[in-house]
Amino acid sequence: MVVFRSGLFFLAFLVIGGAWGQTMATVDRQALAELESLAAQHPSSKALVLAAQGHPVALVQGRATVGFIGLLNADTTPTAWRTWAQAHEAVFPGACRHGVASFRVDANHLDVLEALPMDRLELASRAVPNLDKARYGTRVDSVHAGLDLPTAFHGEGVLVGVLDWGFDYTHPMFYDTALTASRIRGVWDQYRTAGEAPDGFDYGAASLEPWEIQLMGSDTSNVYGYSTHGTHVAGIAAGGGAGVGLTGMAPASDLLLATLMVDEAAALDAFAWMQDVAEADNKRLVINNSWGLPQWGTPDGTSLSNVFIDGLSEDGVVFVSSNGNNGDSNFHIEQTFTTAGDTARSKVQFYPLSAHPHAWGQNLTLWGEPGEAFSANFMVTVGASTEVNQSPWFNTADGPFMLEAVHVAMEDTFVYDVVAEAAHPDNGRPFLQLRIHKGNTGLGVALQMTADQGTVHAWNHTHLSNDVGNWGQDFQAATSGWLQGTPAYGIQQPACGESVIAIGAYASEYLNSQGTEVGGSPAYFSSHGPTLDGRLKPNVSAPGVNVESSLSSFRDGAYAVTEEVEFDGMTYEFAKLSGTSMSSPAVAGIVALMLEANQNLSPSDVRDILEVTARQDQATGALPAEGEVEWGHGKVNAHQAVLAALNWVSWVGHPTLPDNPTGEDLMAQPNPAQERVLVSGNLSAQSTYRLVDTRGRVWQEGPASPVFRIDLQGMPPGVYVVMAWDPELQTSHTTRVVKTQ
Incomplete structure (x- = not known):
């Protein structure tokens, strides 16, 4: 560590060489340094957990432990890893799937990390809930009624996993519709100290016995107290109605409820536990993440x-996940640089320190393109945009490094730290994090960034000193030529994952007393896509505004109760809550209906069906075939999704469809369609097409071209495949079309 003074700032600078053999992001090393400092200040495990609420620290067997995720090296099998971990008292192994392992380490013995048999290591991230007349809007009521379906579907034979906080195991919403038996298949309270942990894990208490689950009553108080978030979310996904008609999407599904200890390492453990139960029961599993x-x-x-x-x-x-609740935050800017010396600027809005007991300042995270270094600093301003002075510039090409500094401007002090990577271990992109604390000064802060070429993205999040904030603050165009923030690129983990079905939110539609449909507008808070690498998210949207569902009878917070029911001598209540926390379980429940209809659907099949059957209306407007960053592919349509699931076919192994088409790359609009569909693609004028059903029967065939029309009138509803052959290019092209009534 080198400390020096230059001009108006003091700087403590550390270049990262790394004592550990694993690849680890510098931002994680910075957090570990903070944890080691906190551990030295708080020898009591309980005191350390309280002091480190912004980090993945939790009590396990009376010890303060830190959550990690690692990639095993090529010579280490999962069995060898568990043997190694069990031989080290400070290590608590968790789940291991496909070479990725979760584990915890005693916070006072982090030196054991040096010997881990791993190639890559990540500090687990803290998880926070995404909380801020659904059956009609999603068309689930038609599925429950069996309208134009061979039978009604309610999710029977499918497990719905909910990973959350604040479960009331006794609530009648989690009973069957006759209120005679609980549908909770199993629970794992990762905070509970009394009871047996699941096989293969060292913390919490789990049960698969209905009588024992009822005796437990609820999960224990945790970082969110006695919450009700999980009870509300699970009720939306799979509530049985509790005798008052407030039925969830999959009222016949069984539930797996896991109370998340604090971070993503514990989340991976819960996923693995749920998978183990589902495999033992030989049932399909859909997991909802409203965090x-x-x-x-x-x-x-x-x-x-x-x-x-x-x-x-x-x-x-x-996996189904809420998209996030930063749709009303203009917290993202981006600039594509083409000329060396160009500089982009934007004013940084700060969250008021008085608004939260742990408010500290702003966390600015910047990502560039692989191989394209960039530089950034901050400017202190007075008035709208008049410069007072600037911090030094920091270049990602100098990474990995981290530093802490004090900057003085007009007798006011700014405390900040910087983390930089020339190539982040996860994706090879240059990365820079700049955290700034400006106290109560009236001076402003502007972010500046420059690069020779390439696109640089920046986000502005609130940073809490002893907690985790999940809300953005604006970037502002304080003067001409500065960048104005937008809500774009707001998709968080885990929703940004390739295989995760990400869900946006809108206000539920309902029929008013005159029989007119009202509502349906987009939720102001629902985060916008795409992902950093340009993939469309959300995939679809679902109701997330004023969604009515169950409240925990054990909760310690006050809510505006909308409904009550007496059950077993107790009063149970309901309330309306809003957030993508509510829209995600709606889709998770719909997925359970789809899996009941067709147990053979792959996760990618499920996603494709949800996208291709999503509906558009006056609120969404006409969406492009590739979807749109606020709505995704539109509003989820359970009825059409279940209908499509019944007739869906996968490419591989099908007797009449090509196993390896050049691509499912034709575009069909509209889709679903009732009368006709317009198909377009990279085809020559000599091309031909066939329209086949899921049994391989040919319904139509004829000439194809770059744009051609298919008439669907008179054909039964269902899923069809358009197969086009281009003799000039010697390529085959396909797409699926859903024919509706």
Whole structure:
């Protein structure tokens, strides 16, 4: 560590060489340094956990432990890893799937990290909930009624996993519709100290016995107290109605409820536990995540937690996640640089220190393109944009490094730290994090960034000193030529993952007393896509405004109660809450209906069906075939999704469809369609097409061209495949079309 003074700032600078053999992001090393300092200040484990609420620290067997995720090296098998971990008292192994392992380490013995048999290591991120007349709007009521379906579907035979906080195991919403038996298949309270942990894990208490679950009553108080978030979310996904008609999407599904200890390492453990139960029961599993990791990890789905999730998806687990609640924050800017010396500027809005007991300042995270270094600093301003002075410039090409500094301007002091990577271990992109504390000064701060070429993205999040904030603050165009922030690129982990179905939110439609449909507008808070690497998110949208569902009878917070029901001598209540926390479980429940209809659907099949059957209306407007960053592909349509699921076909192994088409790259509009569809693609004028159903029967064939029309009138509803052959290019091209009534 070198400390020096230059001009108006003091600087403490540390170049990262790394004592550990594993690849680890510098921002994680910075957090570990903070944890080591906190551990030295707080020898009591309980005191350390309280002092480190902004970090993945939790009590396990009475010891303060830190959550990690690692990638095993090529010579280490999962069995060898567990043997190694069990031989080290400071290490608590968790789940291991597809070479990615979660584990915890005693906070006072982090030196054991040096010997880990791993190639890559990540500090687990803190998780926070995404909380800020759904059956009609989603058309689930038609599925429950069996309208134009061979039978009604309610999610029977499918497990719905909910990873959250604040579960009331006794609530009648989690009973069958006759209120005679609980549908909770199993629970794992990762905070509970009394009871047996699940097989293969060392913390919390789990049960698969209905009588024992009822005796437990609820999960224990945790970082969110006695919350009700999980009870509300689970009720939306799979509530049985509790005798008052407030039925969830999949009222016949069984539930797996896991109370998340604090971070994504514990989340991966819960995913693995749910997968184990589902495999033992020989049932399909859909997992809902109404929480996110707003400031940590990579926004392009390349983190180890997303690699873990992608692996479980390959095993058949379907993941549904809330998109995030930063749709009303203009917290993102981007600039494409083409000329050396060009500089982009934007004013940084700060969250008021008085608004939160742990408010500290702003966390600015910047990402560039692989191989294209960039530089950034901050300017202190007075008035709208008049410069007072600037911090030094920091170039990602000098990374990896981290530093802490004090900057003085007009007798006011700014405390800040910087972390930089020339190539982040997860994705090879240059990365820079700049955290700034300006106290109560009236001076302003502007971010400046420059590069010779390439695009640089920046986000502005609130930073808390002893907690995790999941809300953005604006970037502002304080003067002409400065950048104005937008809500774009707001997708958080785990929703940004390739295999995760990300859900946006809108206000539920309903029929008013005159029989007119009202509502349906987009939720102001629903985060916008795409991901950093340009993939469309959200995939679809669902109701997330004033959604009515169950409240925990054990909660310690006050809510505006909308409904009450008496059950077993107790009063149970309901309330309306808003957030993508509410829209995600709606889709998770719909996925359960789809899996009941067709147990053979892969997670990618589920995603494709949801996208291709999503509906558009006056609120969405006409959406492009590739989707749109606020709505995704439109509003989820359970009825059409279940209808499509019944007739869906995968390419591989089908007797009449090509196993390896050049690509499912034709575009069909509209889709779904009732009468006709317009198909376009990279085809020559000599091309031909066939329209086949899922049994391989040919319904139509004829000439194709770059744009051609297919008439669907008179054909039965269902899923069809358009197969085009181009003799000039010697290529085959395909797409699926859903024919509606």
